[in-house]
Amino acid sequence: SVDLDCQRVTEIALELNGQFSKEFNVAYKKTIVQKARKDLFSGSSKDNIGLGLKRSHFEDLSLDLAPIPTQNIKVGYLTKIGANVKSWKRRYFVAKNQSENFVIHYYENDSDMKEKGRFNCCGYKVELFNAEELNSFGSFGIKLKPVDEMKRMWLIRAESEDEQNQWIEVFMNACKRSQPEPQSDEVYSEAFRCAYRVTRASYGYFGVFSIIGTESEMLEQLTYAVLNREILDDHIAVTSTNQTSPVKKKNVSTQVRSTVHKIVKPIVKSTWTAALDTALSMQKSFETSVLSNLTAINANETQLRSHLQEKINELVDPYVVDLEHKVCMPILQSCFKDIIEAYEQALFGFNREMRKTMDFLVKSPSITTMSAEFRRFEIVLEQSSAGAGPLQVSQKILWKLHSIDMVEMCGCSLDNDSISGDDLYLNALNDLKSLMLNAAHTFAKMFIENMIKDGGGDVLNGEYDDPQHGSKGDIQSDMEEIDRNNSTTGSNHHSTTIKSLRNDSAATEEEGNSEATVENDLHLIFQMNRKQKYVTTCLDILRTVISKLTADCKVVLHASFVKLLTDALESTVQEVIVAPSYEVVLSAQKLVKKQTKEFISLTYLGETMVREAVMEFIIEYTQDLAAESSSRLNIVAVQLLSD
Secondary structure, three states, X not given: OHHHHHHHHHHHHHHHHHHHHHHHHHHHHHHHHHHHHHHHHOOOOOOEOOOOOEOOOOOOOOOOOOOOOOOOOEEEEEEEEOOOOOOEEEEEEEEOOHHXXXXXXXXXXXXXXXXXXXXXXXOEEEEOOOHHHHHHHOOOEEEEEEOOOOOOOEEEEOOOHHHHHHHHHHHHHHHHHOOOOOOOOHHHHHHHXXXXXXXXXXXXXXXXXOOOOOHHHHHHHHHHHHHHHHHHHHHHHHHOOOOOOHHHHHHHHHHHHHHHHHHHHHHHHXXXXXXXXXXXXXXXXXXXXXXXXXXXXXXXXXXXXXXHHHHHHHHHHHHHHHHHHHHHHHHHHHHHHHHHHHHHHHHHHHHHHHHHHHHHHHHOOOHHHHHHHHHHHHHHHOOHHHOOOOOHXXXXXXXXXXXXXXXXXXXXXXXXXXXXXXXXXHHHHHHHHHHHHHHHHHHHHHHHHHHHHHOOEEHHHOEEOEOOOEOOOOHHHHHHHHHHXXXXXXXXXXXXXXXXXHHHOOOOOOOOOHHHXXXXXXXXXXXXXXXXXXXXXXXXXHHHHHHHHHHHHHHHHHHHHHHHHHHHHHHHHHHHHHHXXXXXXXXXXXXXXXXXXXXXXXXXXHHHHHHHHHHHHHHHHOHHHHHHHHHHHHHHHHHHHHO
């Protein structure tokens, strides 16, 4: 009966959320301890401080970090179906950038920019229209499907196949990178992620997950997933058996889920509010207690680690050796060639785009020109899928990863939620976009610093500032400098240069008196020298930036392989290795001191040590790939630096 279902729904929802509350309390305390350690040892130069806390396995990045992009990613007309009135409306869409969390805005048209609506793609995935939708709605369709079934599904049509492909890229990027409204306190957020992962695993859901909504929305999603599996799917199937119409069957599903939503939502809201209130009430006193006992906590955990390390290794080693052949090798063989080729082409693409920038800078070397060129670079970088920008070739190469079926390739060793072809494609492309932005930003910063050091100004337009001789320079000093610079060139070269400059300069007037002509010729030669100086400066800066970019590509590429395998193995790590580690760490219960019992969780310590051991294996396993990719990128860099 429906009443029985409602009662069982309530029981399951309360049980799950009750377990989450307990896990959150433990995770919150653990997170406070971790933060205290991080604050204490943030300036430590030691590789290993006895807590399992090590410096990064990867070198520091060489390039300066670019500011968060602000320009719109894409604008254009799309047709969407209404939420309530199911009619199609043509709207002008604007896809915002990272500075505005990749939110999609839409307007009546491009001349009347009165906003009609907006939506956040966090918690959505991009799909094409299915056969039924194509038949009903037409071609070039894009469907934004929510993970949470209670949210709106967006049905959109582009105006051509090319526009459809470009907007698919935009929406995929927004779904991947947009974030929900975060908690203001990172300790709360980290504790939530930790407690959510443990609660999720206890109900049989393993593998990586993304935060695709607020904390309450994430808890609702997990509660619905468990309810669907335990009772709702079967209940809906039985209830709708006698319904012959697809519409009526859908109505049954909608009514049941609406009823469940009314039960679950207040339970989840109450759970999360109470968990936060409890954490807030004990935060100050617990932080004080942690700080006063931190030395004892560190010493006790070091002792526990020493006691458990061999047992943890014995637990982990057999699994990772097996997974090396079942998961790691197939995944890397499927994508290494394309990813490294995309990085090589990105270096060529960056060099090509910056050469275009240099042409503008040499004609008009100024801070204004450099700033405008950096903005142009940001725009073309986001248009890679449209056949423009430094990543136009790389994007086409990486798109091949989009169609890889990771689960089919690795068989049962890989969970459906672990990693997908979409993840491979978007992660690699976004890494390259960040590298390109950082490189362009570093180039711009170095150029501007050089301009300021040299006196600034639009030197090729005659409005140059000479730091040694005042704002307009000094003709006599210019003449002396020209004599020094041209002493070995000979009079014929001098005469040819003057004629060339006269022909090229629209500002050159007909020859008047000889003194004015000489001064004008000398001034033109000085302009030529300054122009050549900026050519040399730009080339020097470009070579420096390419060297830094190559170094950063090596670091990011290696880190990306490590993350790829870490995500791919997450399901197995949680289900097969972490769970048994709880029994292993219980053998150390007697070693936990009375003074530190409140601050040390053996189960979390065991999980941490398992993950550290797996990470060490992955980093070691990817060393050969890192060396090969480093060698190939070096070859490209040498070629570019010798041009």
